[in-house]
Structure formats: structure tokens, C-alpha cells
Amino acid sequence: MKLHQLRPAKGAIKSRKRVGRGQGSGRGGTSTRGHNGAQSRSGYSQKLGFEGGQMPLQRRVPKFGFKNPGRVAYKPINLDTLQELATKKNTTVIDVELLAANGLAGKDDLIKVLNRGELTMAIEVVAHKFSASAKESIEKAGGKVTTL
Known part of the structure; x- marks a missing residue:
């Protein structure tokens, strides 16, 4: 066998469907597009989420909830x-x-110190916010609290 003798396996290559080439071909007339309607026209493209005129899922499901644009999120x-x-x-x-x-x-995060756990040494903590109990625990351990 030589390089120029290589061929694809039998049945691996399928000839393309030639439509609109006369009635004798069996694919003339409507060219396999069925009868009238948008899908029979050239340039037809379905809208994203279109369900054939049925009310789309995105519109069937109700909207709910509220996102507060003024919310300040702290990293605990x-x-x-x-x-x-x-x-x-x-x-x-x-x-x-x-x-x-x-x-x-993160370097841009706002930090809030919370009171889970115990302090065994005096440390100075600098953060944006402290819970009352955390502040008390830090000061009880001999530490210092600084709010930014």
C-alpha cells in the first residue's frame, strides 16, 4: 500500500444533499423545507428562547426578589x-x-471582625467594623481595636 492508494472506509463518506435541482431529484419544489411559513424562507433565524409561539419559559416564570443597590457587604x-x-x-x-x-x-474588601473563637494573646486589630462582642473579647485579652 502506498500513500496515494489510501481511501476512506466504505460508507464513511456521504455525498451532500443537493436540494432545489428539479422535481426528478425528489428534492425539488419546496427543497425539503415543507410548505409556507418563516422556516421555509431564506434568512430565517429563530429568536433565542422562542418556543413556537408558546409563552416562553423566561416569561412564564415570575420575577421576584430585590437587589439593594446601596448594600454594603463586609467580609467576615x-x-x-x-x-x-x-x-x-x-x-x-x-x-x-x-x-x-x-x-x-481582598485588598478592596471591607472587613468586619466577628466573635467566633478565643484570643489568648493581646493583639491590635485594625478593621472597618467590629461586632460588639468581638470588640469586648479583644479588649478583654489586652488587645486594642482600631476602626478604619
Whole structure:
């Protein structure tokens, strides 16, 4: 066998359907498009989500809910996370930059400190917001709270 003798397997190649070439071909007349209507015309394209005139799903399903454009979202950070970070990094000051550098928050995130866990050392925490109980726990452990 040589390169010029290679052929596709029998039945692997199918000739294309030639439509609109006279009645004798069996595909003349309407050219396999059925009878009148938009789909028989050239240039027809269905709208996205069109269901043949039936009320589309997107319009059948009711809208609900409300997205408040003025909502301020805070990234929650708990005391146990701060304690872990302080011992791992051997630091007493924890601020937004340190949290961002360690992947606990984004550099543009607003941070709120919450009271899950315990503090065993005095640390200074700089954040945008504190829960009352978290503030109390930090100060009870001998730390300092600074609000940005």
C-alpha cells in the first residue's frame, strides 16, 4: 500500500444533499423545507428562547426578589482566624494589608471582625467594623481595636 492508494472506509463518506435541482431529484419544489411559513424562507433565524409561539419559559416564570443597590457587604473574619494568623506570623498588629497578603480578604474588601473563637494573646486589630462582642473579647485579652 502506498500513500496515494489510501481511501476512506466504505460508507464513511456521504455525498451532500443537493436540494432545489428539479422535481426528478425528489428534492425539488419546496427543497425539503415543507410548505409556507418563516422556516421555509431564506434568512430565517429563530429568536433565542422562542418556543413556537408558546409563552416562553423566561416569561412564564415570575420575577421576584430585590437587589439593594446601596448594600454594603463586609467580609467576615473571626477571632479564631486572627489568633491563628497572629501565632503563625508572630505579630501583634493585624490590619487589612496583612489579611489581604495572607489571602483571607481582598485588598478592596471591607472587613468586619466577628466573635467566633478565643484570643489568648493581646493583639491590635485594625478593621472597618467590629461586632460588639468581638470588640469586648479583644479588649478583654489586652488587645486594642482600631476602626478604619
